[in-house]
Structures are given as C-alpha cells and as structure tokens.
Amino acid sequence: MRWWLAALGLIACSGTAPSERLPTGPATRVAQPAEEPAEAALTWASLAITGDNWQAQLATIPADQRASLAVRFLEAGAFECPALPPQPGECAEQGALRQPDAGSTLKDPCLRRLVALWALEQIDEDMITASLSSALMRIVRIPPPDRELPAAALDKMPGGFLTAAAMWEAKAAGNDELVSAHALDGFDDEDLRQAAGSFHFDEALLALDPAVDRELYLDALSDDALRPATRLQVIDLMVSLALDDGGLHDRVHRRLTELVETDDCTLAAAAQAALAELDGDRVPPVIGPFEAEADVIRAICATLGTGSRGKAWKSMIARSGLDIADHTEDPWRVDALWAEYPFAYDDDEDGVPDVPEADPDLDGNAATWKETRHMRWHDQSRLPFADELRLALPHCEDTRCPVPGTSVWFRLDIRLQRGALYRLVGIDRHEQLGSDC
Numbered sequence: 001m002r003w004w005l006a007a008l009g010l011i012a013c014s015g016t017a018p019s020e021r022l023p024t025g026p027a028t029r030v031a032q033p034a035e036e037p038a039e040a041a042l043t044w045a046s047l048a049i050t051g052d053n054w055q056a057q058l059a060t061i062p063a064d065q066r067a068s069l070a071v072r073f074l075e076a077g078a079f080e081c082p083a084l085p086p087q088p089g090e091c092a093e094q095g096a097l098r099q100p101d102a103g104s105t106l107k108d109p110c111l112r113r114l115v116a117l118w119a120l121e122q123i124d125e126d127m128i129t130a131s132l133s134s135a136l137m138r139i140v141r142i143p144p145p146d147r148e149l150p151a152a153a154l155d156k157m158p159g160g161f162l163t164a165a166a167m168w169e170a171k172a173a174g175n176d177e178l179v180s181a182h183a184l185d186g187f188d189d190e191d192l193r194q195a196a197g198s199f200h201f202d203e204a205l206l207a208l209d210p211a212v213d214r215e216l217y218l219d220a221l222s223d224d225a226l227r228p229a230t231r232l233q234v235i236d237l238m239v240s241l242a243l244d245d246g247g248l249h250d251r252v253h254r255r256l257t258e259l260v261e262t263d264d265c266t267l268a269a270a271a272q273a274a275l276a277e278l279d280g281d282r283v284p285p286v287i288g289p290f291e292a293e294a295d296v297i298r299a300i301c302a303t304l305g306t307g308s309r310g311k312a313w314k315s316m317i318a319r320s321g322l323d324i325a326d327h328t329e330d331p332w333r334v335d336a337l338w339a340e341y342p343f344a345y346d347d348d349e350d351g352v353p354d355v356p357e358a359d360p361d362l363d364g365n366a367a368t369w370k371e372t373r374h375m376r377w378h379d380q381s382r383l384p385f386a387d388e389l390r391l392a393l394p395h396c397e398d399t400r401c402p403v404p405g406t407s408v409w410f411r412l413d414i415r416l417q418r419g420a421l422y423r424l425v426g427i428d429r430h431e432q433l434g435s436d437c
C-alpha cells in the first residue's frame with residue numbers, strides 16, 4: 001500500500017466528524033517556521049533574502065538545487081500573512097494582504113508567502129512525499145483573503161484521493177471558498193466515491209449518479225457533515241428513485257422519518273414533505289397550538305418550506321397582527337456625516353454627530369434608519385422577508401436568527417397570547433450595510 005493511502009486511510013476511517021478533528025474557524029496564530037535541515041537552512045540564510053531583493057536572490061539559486069530547497073522551505077511553513085485592516089465597505093475576507101517592506105526578512109510571513117509561491121513552482125507531482133503532502137495540506141487551510149497561495153498548493157496535489165483529502169482539509173478549516181472554486185477534474189468515479197464517502201465532499205457526491213451509488217446517497221440523507229443545500233437535493237433525488245423502486249422505498253422512508261427530528265427546521269420540513277410524497281399524501285399544515293417560542297419558529301420554517309398555507313399562518317400569527325420593522329445601520333456613513341457637519345455636537349457620545357436633519361427616523365443616530373409597518377391578521381397570505389427568513393430560521397438562537405454569510409439578522413417577537421399559547425406578534429429585520437462577507 002502506498003504511504004499516502006495508508007496515512008489517509010487512517011484519517012478517513014477514524015469516523016471523527018470534521019469539527020471534532022480539526023478547528024473550523026480561520027487560524028489566527030502566526031506559526032513560527034519549523035526547523036529546516038541544517039544544510040538547507042544554511043543555504044537559505046546565505047541568500048540573505050529581504051523584501052527588497054527576494055526575486056533577484058531566488059534567481060541566483062542553481063537550477064539543480066531549486067527543487068530540494070523549495071521542498072525544505074514549504075515544509076518549514078509559517079506563510080500566514082495578516083490582512084490589512086478592511087477599508088470602508090469591505091469585510092476582512094475581502095481585504096488586501098500586507099505587503100512585506102524593503103527591510104523584511106524571512107521571519108516575515110508576508111515575505112515567506114511570496115517565496116512559497118516561488119517554491120510551489122519548483123516542485124512537481126512525483127516529489128510529493130508524506131512530509132511535503134502534510135505541508136501542502138497546511139497551506140490549503142490558510143483562509144481568505146489569501147486566495148493565491150492555498151489554490152497554488154491545491155493545484156500541486158496529484159489529483160484523486162490526495163486532492164480530495166486536501167479539499168477536505170480546506171473544508172474542515174472553514175475555507176469553503178477554495179473548495180467550491182476547485183474543479184473535480186482528474187477525479188474518476190472511484191476517487192469521487194472516496195471523496196464523497198470518506199471525506200463528506202458535497203460536490204463529489206453530487207457528481208455521482210444516485211441510481212448507481214444509491215448506498216452513498218442513502219448515507220448522505222443522514223450525513224450532518226454535508227451542507228444542508230446538498231442534503232435537500234439528495235432528498236429530492238432519493239424520493240424520485242424510491243417512487244419507482246419498492247426495495248428502496250422502505251429504506252428511504254426510514255431515513256426520512258429520522259430526519260424529521262433533526263434540529264435544522266428546513267431539512268426537517270423537506271423530510272416531512274418527502275415522506276408525504278412517498279406515502280401519496282398531502283403535506284399536513286403545521287397548525288398550533290404552540291406551547292413554546294421554538295414551536296412557533298419551527299412552524300414558520302415548515303410552512304415556508306412547503307408553500308403558503310393560509311390556515312397555518314393564521315394559527316401562528318397573533319390576532320392583533322404583525323408589527324414589522326426594518327432597521328438599517330450604515331457605519332460607514334459616520335465619517336461622511338462628520339465631513340459634512342464638522343462642527344456638530346455629539347452630546348450622547350455615541351461617536352455619531354447629532355444632526356437631526358440628517359436622521360430620517362429621528363432616533364438620535366443619523367447613521368441608522370428604520371421603516372415600520374403593520375400587517376393585519378386577516379391580510380396574512382405569506383410572511384414578509386420570506387426568502388431571507390427561510391435561510392435564517394435554521395440558525396436561530398432563541399428568537400435571534402441570522403442569515404448565514406450576510407449581515408442580516410432577525411428578531412422574532414413571539415409572545416404568550418390568551419389561552420397561554422404562543423404566537424408571532426412582530427418581526428424585526430436588522431441589516432448593517434457594507435459588511436457582507
């Protein structure tokens with residue numbers, strides 16, 4: 001067995017969920033370079049590379065020494081270059097990387113990453129050893145805004161299983177952008193099966209035919225490591241197959257029955273609808289009474305997922321109707337306001353000039369505004385902000401529900417009504433402009 005197959009097989013068979021095995025957030029600690037073998041370290045030291053001379057010095061390395069020095073350099077690591085503070089309207093992931101200055105040395109990770117890009121150009125597939133493979137795996141985990149170095153490292157993987165493993169590392173590190181941008185070129189069906197089965201790699205699964213790989217697809221129904229959007233597609237595909245295949249029908253039915261209990265209310269609602277389709281029934285509307293705030297949220301989520309149901313809405317919305325507020329905050333407007341009103345006071349010391357004439361909602365902060373309206377109970381045919389709520393509701397903490405990947409969040413006002421049961425009385429939508437990532 002080849003060394004990498006054995007090593008990665010151990011990872012793949014460990015049965016450990018990605019979030020348990022690897023941190024999911026971007027790494028913030030700047031690693032120190034590992035110790036290089038003495039000879040390579042001496043050579044690198046003798047080059048006296050700085051931010052001013054690095055390209056010229058690299059060009060002096062004899063051609064027959066470049067590859068081995070490149071390997072040692074990549075194995076030493078420490079290429080995480082900090083980003084510059086974001087500009088107005090930018091988020092951290094969109095920011096620029098700091099550039100090394102003329103006096104930088106190879107202790108500066110921003111200069112090291114430039115040299116690492118050079119080093120990657122010096123190696124090819126047949127030089128990939130266990131330690132170099134590990135080094136490349138560490139590089140693909142580097143988060144945005146560095147998009148160039150991780151992509152270059154991933155391109156050096158020889159394809160198939162090792163590339164799938166590297167993409168798994170990137171995914172487990174929360175580096176989804178790199179994973180989704182990388183094509184599956186070079187993956188044959190066996191590679192795709194390993195990537196889907198061992199590494200929970202969404203795109204690999206969806207590249208396979210569910211009629212051929214039905215066991216993988218069945219497992220995917222229960223696989224929390226896959227993205228919810230992938231599992232929604234899997235539900236549709238498996239229901240289509242099961243409707244024509246009596247042998248599959250019961251197995252899919254069993255998985256979907258388990259899925260109805262999942263915490264993700266969108267997946268649970270899709271499973272409920274799929275079960276109804278398999279059974280030839282209509283999807284039952286979720287109608288109260290609701291004994292907790294969470295019951296109302298789950299009912300809204302289910303109803304959004306299965307289409308508008310007047311009866312269901314009326315059971316969850318208060319008889320007094322809905323108070324709807326849309327709050328917008330524009331933190332980047334603060335500087336513009338100070339430029340426009342340089343002599344304004346800031347009596348409330350919130351950092352924003354007190355200029356009521358520039359504050360549309362007159363709440364004392366000219367960088368925010370709010371629009372409100374009321375919807376009567378009888379007017380309800382569907383909830384406002386339905387598309388955003390559909391994305392937010394699986395992620396509620398109590399009644400605060402963020403829309404993933406955006407700066408939008410909701411606060412649902414759910415209160416006890418007569419009869420000691422809960423109903424929705426208001427929706428507050430909040431958005432901070434210029435900070436979507």
Ligand SMILES: [Ca+2]
Pocket residue numbers: 345346347348349350351352353354364
């Ligand atoms: Ca103020």
Ligand SMILES: [Ca+2]
Pocket residue numbers: 359360361362363364365366367368369370
């Ligand atoms: Ca305001």
